[in-house]
Amino acid sequence: MHFLVVEDTDDVSEAITERLSRGGHICDRAVSLEDAKHFASASAYDLVVLDINLPDGSGLDFLKWLRQRKDAVPVLVLTARLAVDDKIGALDFGADDYMVKPFDLGELEARVRAIVRRRSGEAGARLSAGNLEFDMATRLATVNGEPLQLTPREQVLLEIFLIHKGRVLEKDELVTRLFGMEADAGPNAIELYVGRLRRKLCGADLEIRTLRGLGYQALSPTSKMVAR
Structure with a gap:
């Protein structure tokens, strides 16, 4: 973050x-x-x-x-x-x-x-979306209790999406949140990291949608029902 x-x-x-x-x-x-x-x-x-x-x-x-x-x-x-x-x-x-x-x-x-x-809106030490849990203290993400092998930046990106579930996040905003204001990274770097994270979240109850011209939106089963 x-x-x-x-x-x-x-x-x-x-x-x-x-x-x-x-x-x-x-x-x-x-x-x-x-x-x-x-x-x-x-x-x-x-x-x-x-x-x-x-x-x-x-x-x-x-x-x-x-x-x-x-x-x-x-x-x-x-x-x-x-x-x-x-x-x-x-x-x-x-x-x-x-x-x-x-x-x-x-x-x-x-x-x-x-x-x-x-x-x-989370009361405990973990952020969750269905069968996906992320411990903010240990930085460990699990799906159905099985740990995911995430890099530090992937951990931060997942944390951002879980905190802002349902909200549309623009690419430029994600660049700043993930790399800081003085980084040389651009939207292409975000596309790369989102793609990697999606693959590692296979089977998890969190969908990261690409909204063309807008950015990304993370939806869990509950937020999907609200979105409909």
């Missing part, structure tokens, strides 16, 4: 980015309020990790800016402040969760997974 880390302290930003990248996610890094707005205006994100204390303003101003634009991207706020009012303010402005510095990177990663699961 595609994450934006808004943090001006280099060692903290690098640690977060490295930890999330190890899980197969693509992370863009912004060091200021201005940078964060630039990134958010240019790309869609699956989640934002947002520090409150930025050199050119408060991260809460960025959060308010996002919500005023009707951008519902999940936001995990980081703060060195302990005041209850600050935490309440972050949640009232539309944050999905918050963590107080210093924090454990393992807990941050777990909270990120929990936020993404809640936004996708």
Whole structure:
């Protein structure tokens, strides 16, 4: 998935980015309020990790800016402040969760997974579509309990389709979510990875449809009935 880390302290930003990248996610890094707005205006994100204390303003101003634009991207706020009012303010402005510095990177990663699961409508640690299950923590995908041999990018692509079941995803959006904003990859790379993933999902209750001129749509048995 595609994450934006808004943090001006280099060692903290690098640690977060490295930890999330190890899980197969693509992370863009912004060091200021201005940078964060630039990134958010240019790309869609699956989640934002947002520090409150930025050199050119408060991260809460960025959060308010996002919500005023009707951008519902999940936001995990980081703060060195302990005041209850600050935490309440972050949640009232539309944050999905918050963590107080210093924090454990393992807990941050777990909270990120929990936020993404809640936004996708899944209560447990796994994303599912009929006989297909994907464990967001272990990155293991199974069909009828049998493990699938997926590459890291195929894991991320499957995760994206499961989170956005039923939604039409444009190729350009998938390029950004899978490779990041500065990658040289294009729509042909997405076609290649979707083709590989389809072959490996043979027998799974998830169909990835190609909608000419639009992009791709992943449908499970339940969403197929709704689509009809």
